[in-house]
Amino acid sequence: MQPADGTRLYSRPARLFHWVTFGFVAVMVPVGIIMTDRGERNIWDATTNGLYSGHKLAGFILMFIVAARLIYRLAKGAPPPEPTLTPLQKTVSGLTHWGMYLLLFGMFATGWLGISLYPALDIFGLFSLPAITGPNEAAAGRVLTAHKLVAFALMGLIGMHVAAALYHGLIRKDGVLRRMWPARS
Helix, strand or coil: CCCCCCCCCCCHHHHHHHHHHHHHHHHHHHHHHHHHHHHHCCCCCHHHHHHHHHHHHHHHHHHHHHHHHHHHHHHHCCCCCCCCCCHHHHHHHHHHHHHHHHHHHHHHHHHHHHHHHCCCCEECCCEECCCCCCCCHHHHHHHHHHHHHHHHHHHHHHHHHHHHHHHHHHHHCCCCHHHCCCCCC
16 A cells, blocks of 8 residues: 555565664664673673573574565565655665665675674574684684774665654655654545
């Protein structure tokens, strides 16, 4: 169902994938910062271990969600760009969206590789994630630093994405923000 103004919305599954991904990332980034800070300050208690376990488990779950989201996107496509966008805006929008996918998969790869190298695959003492390589703590430090840098790059792109959405929704008042908004307008 499309709004009366002709705005072409993303499908319900696409919007659900978008907002679930947003929710995971919105929780995982602050948890990642807090757990890393606690680890760097050598605070190894049940809280720190719980933060690390939760972050790893959420990352693993999100990896499958984003993979399903990408498969859905490739299979079903997306609505055509909002007609009010300039060619430059369309290009930047496309590069930003595909860049976020690339950085998300970069996060998954560096996170999983880093915890495999460390090795730190235990989740809440209940089970372990599968290792994708053997232990090498020196390499783990470099990979987990890359994980952190990819997270900052992803936050930068997300910041641009949110700023653009707010610009379109609040200033231009065109249909760009409504296309992905969870509620009907």
